[in-house]
Amino acid sequence: MSRPLNRPLTLRDVSEASGVSEMTVSRVLRNRGDVSDATREKVLRAAKALGYVPNRIAGSLASQRVNLVAVIIPSMSNMVFPEVMTGINRVLEDTPLQPVVGITDYLPEKEEKVLYEMLSWRPSGIILAGVEHSDASRAMLRASGIPVVEIMDTDGTPVDAMVGISHRRAGREMGEAIVRAGYRRIGFMGTKMALDHRARKRFEGFTQALARAGIEVADQEFYSGGSALSKGRELTAAMMARSPDLDFLYYSNDLIGAGGLLWLLEQGYDIPGQIGLAGFNGVDLLHGLPRRLATMDACRDEIGRRAAEIIVARTADPVRAVERIVTLAPTIERGDTLRPL
Amino acid sequence: MSRPLNRPLTLRDVSEASGVSEMTVSRVLRNRGDVSDATREKVLRAAKALGYVPNRIAGSLASQRVNLVAVIIPSMSNMVFPEVMTGINRVLEDTPLQPVVGITDYLPEKEEKVLYEMLSWRPSGIILAGVEHSDASRAMLRASGIPVVEIMDTDGTPVDAMVGISHRRAGREMGEAIVRAGYRRIGFMGTKMALDHRARKRFEGFTQALARAGIEVADQEFYSGGSALSKGRELTAAMMARSPDLDFLYYSNDLIGAGGLLWLLEQGYDIPGQIGLAGFNGVDLLHGLPRRLATMDACRDEIGRRAAEIIVARTADPVRAVERIVTLAPTIERGDTLRPL
DNA sequence: CTGAAAGCGCTAACAC
DNA sequence: GTGTTAGCGCTTTCAG
Numbered sequence: 001m002s003r004p005l006n007r008p009l010t011l012r013d014v015s016e017a018s019g020v021s022e023m024t025v026s027r028v029l030r031n032r033g034d035v036s037d038a039t040r041e042k043v044l045r046a047a048k049a050l051g052y053v054p055n056r057i058a059g060s061l062a063s064q065r066v067n068l069v070a071v072i073i074p075s076m077s078n079m080v081f082p083e084v085m086t087g088i089n090r091v092l093e094d095t096p097l098q099p100v101v102g103i104t105d106y107l108p109e110k111e112e113k114v115l116y117e118m119l120s121w122r123p124s125g126i127i128l129a130g131v132e133h134s135d136a137s138r139a140m141l142r143a144s145g146i147p148v149v150e151i152m153d154t155d156g157t158p159v160d161a162m163v164g165i166s167h168r169r170a171g172r173e174m175g176e177a178i179v180r181a182g183y184r185r186i187g188f189m190g191t192k193m194a195l196d197h198r199a200r201k202r203f204e205g206f207t208q209a210l211a212r213a214g215i216e217v218a219d220q221e222f223y224s225g226g227s228a229l230s231k232g233r234e235l236t237a238a239m240m241a242r243s244p245d246l247d248f249l250y251y252s253n254d255l256i257g258a259g260g261l262l263w264l265l266e267q268g269y270d271i272p273g274q275i276g277l278a279g280f281n282g283v284d285l286l287h288g289l290p291r292r293l294a295t296m297d298a299c300r301d302e303i304g305r306r307a308a309e310i311i312v313a314r315t316a317d318p319v320r321a322v323e324r325i326v327t328l329a330p331t332i333e334r335g336d337t338l339r340p341l
Numbered sequence: 342m343s344r345p346l347n348r349p350l351t352l353r354d355v356s357e358a359s360g361v362s363e364m365t366v367s368r369v370l371r372n373r374g375d376v377s378d379a380t381r382e383k384v385l386r387a388a389k390a391l392g393y394v395p396n397r398i399a400g401s402l403a404s405q406r407v408n409l410v411a412v413i414i415p416s417m418s419n420m421v422f423p424e425v426m427t428g429i430n431r432v433l434e435d436t437p438l439q440p441v442v443g444i445t446d447y448l449p450e451k452e453e454k455v456l457y458e459m460l461s462w463r464p465s466g467i468i469l470a471g472v473e474h475s476d477a478s479r480a481m482l483r484a485s486g487i488p489v490v491e492i493m494d495t496d497g498t499p500v501d502a503m504v505g506i507s508h509r510r511a512g513r514e515m516g517e518a519i520v521r522a523g524y525r526r527i528g529f530m531g532t533k534m535a536l537d538h539r540a541r542k543r544f545e546g547f548t549q550a551l552a553r554a555g556i557e558v559a560d561q562e563f564y565s566g567g568s569a570l571s572k573g574r575e576l577t578a579a580m581m582a583r584s585p586d587l588d589f590l591y592y593s594n595d596l597i598g599a600g601g602l603l604w605l606l607e608q609g610y611d612i613p614g615q616i617g618l619a620g621f622n623g624v625d626l627l628h629g630l631p632r633r634l635a636t637m638d639a640c641r642d643e644i645g646r647r648a649a650e651i652i653v654a655r656t657a658d659p660v661r662a663v664e665r666i667v668t669l670a671p672t673i674e675r676g677d678t679l680r681p682l
Numbered sequence: 683c684t685g686a687a688a689g690c691g692c693t694a695a696c697a698c
Numbered sequence: 699g700t701g702t703t704a705g706c707g708c709t710t711t712c713a714g
Contacts, residue, residue: 008486056461060692060706064694082417120396228626229626230628233629259629266631288572362686403707
């Protein structure tokens with residue numbers, strides 16, 4: 001029972017089946033130019049009957065237009081990125097543009113490779129996460145001659161356009177809020193940050209805010225891999241054993257924060273009196289936990305939307321000036337784990 | 342400060358810059374055929390200096406080969422699918438094939454549209470979720486003449502190949518395990534299942550297993566949208582208020598199950614003595630909860646891997662016979678919420 | 683080992 | 699409204 005590996009149909013097949021020239025068939029199928037209703041009917045019928053699917057490879061080569069937008073992100077399992085994708089999708093849905101996703105696994109070399117692959121398809125625009133890229137990547141982006149939007153982070157200089165939040169500032173503001181709420185013995189937990197620039201920047205902003213208040217991070221711990229929730233438990237248990245006098249824990253993401261929260265509640269800690277907690281991201285998931293973790297929205301959906309809008313605007317009219325740098329302002333959600341002022 | 346919307350480079354540019362014919366430049370860039378080291382050097386140097394990125398549109402048209410694999414899934418925020426993607430990626434990484442993702446939002450019309458779009462790029466293979474598709478979609482798949490692997494679910498007839506688990510059987514087995522553990526007053530909570538065929542099949546298998554034991558589902562509730570964790574709480578609270586005598590709750594996914602678990606623990610229920618719980622999927626997240634929810638692994642990663650392997654095998658050698666139907670066998674993880682036998 | 687010619691399937695641009 | 703012509707940038711094929 002082998003399937004019929006038959007030659008794919010071409011415009012010519014539809015042309016012959018309908019008795020209309022290839023050119024007119026092409027016009028009908030693309031809704032371009034005036035075609036009489038009679039011919040249109042004939043063509044559509046023939047195309048459907050044959051099951052013709054146009055060949056965009058040929059079409060794109062001929063028209064020098066490719067309605068693809070390359071979206072390059074570090075990971076799909078990080079929750080954050082699917083949400084950014086949702087924002088992008090919503091905007092592109094109303095346009096002829098189609099997103100195509102590439103994954104870098106947070107590896108600069110892989111980013112370079114993926115970018116090269118993507119560019120070889122001559123997309124209409126590129127959206128990529130982060131502002132730190134290899135020299136080769138930057139060169140490719142610049143040479144591509146297409147709109148490029150770097151997203152998530154605005155602490156840096158974009159090749160072209162940029163949409164995101166300042167993670168340094170996000171960390172700083174959370175640090176300030178914590179200090180203002182009266183906490184003094186503060187621990188930090190997060191991913192190993194060698195390649196996670198945004199986590200690093202949040203940490204930098206955070207320590208800076210503490211420093212201004214004359215406080216140092218009392219304890220810290222970094223992890224990699226594994227289920228974030230249980231990591232949060234483990235790290236928290238270990239840190240509280242080591243530094244039982246801590247009165248606040250700042251987590252680099254909500255999931256490990258949630259794990260810590262669950263553990264502390266089980267141990268009978270008084271939250272947020274005895275100890276306060278905060279995470280980062282504002283993930284939806286938190287809404288089902290026993291307490292709402294204090295966090296900061298990363299504006300994921302809006303970042304996706306704004307980035308896509310820039311691509312759309314530039315694609316429609318490459319000349320018109322559009323905002324090049326969009327800095328969104330995340331707000332602190334105090335939840336139930338950050339003492340009220 | 343407008344960017345240089347310059348003409349993209351072509352092989353010809355590299356040819357002229359290096360003084361080597363276009364044809365030989367092409368050979369060097371694709372590592373095909375024998376080229377002297379001297380020329381190879383010259384070409385590579387020129388290409389890099391110019392920042393040349395080949396045009397795959399033209400290349401694919403000429404060679405009639407496109408190294409893309411279309412992957413069509415309902416959603417990216419469902420956790421399940423990113424994990425399937427991971428499996429697919431791992432296999433394709435070692436090949437020239439590249440996955441391209443399309444999202445259907447569980448809508449048949451959208452699936453049809455996305456499929457059409459994808460096919461218009463003449464991919465080397467298609468992986469798509471589910472076995473229920475519109476007639477038009479099936480027709481397109483059949484006419485495409487390329488390997489098609491339907492994934493997740495094996496309760497149905499594939500167009501070509503199929504990799505997944507039997508959701509009907511999964512539901513049945515969980516039902517049997519619950520009955521065997523001695524539970525009798527059983528409630529069910531899940532998504533509205535009009536378009537989620539897999540959830541529906543699990544439910545069918547589940548009720549069938551209960552029926553065989555002379556039991557009917559004592560209460561049931563369906564939801565849509567919202568944060569799954571808090572939905573789980575709400576649904577559970579409502580159901581326990583309505584049917585306080587339930588001794589088991591079966592959830593159509595782990596996230597709402599986790600929400601229910603948290604709520605029940607807070608209310609002081611004795612789990613699994615007074616009331617037992619089970620979900621579906623085996624999501625990693627559960628490992629950080631106060632109790633491990635009983636669940637059933639959906640084999641997401643393996644499904645992705647096996648599907649990709651089929652595509653790879655068929656692409657390498659369209660004639661060689663490969664398994665057409667791969668039914669994986671998920672096992673029950675009893676966790677801490679299903680009474681031991 | 684290298685090059686020249688032909689054409690992949692479609693569309694831009696121009697006739698009629 | 700509809701058809702004709704000439705490529706798009708590359709690779710296949712064949713000749714040297």
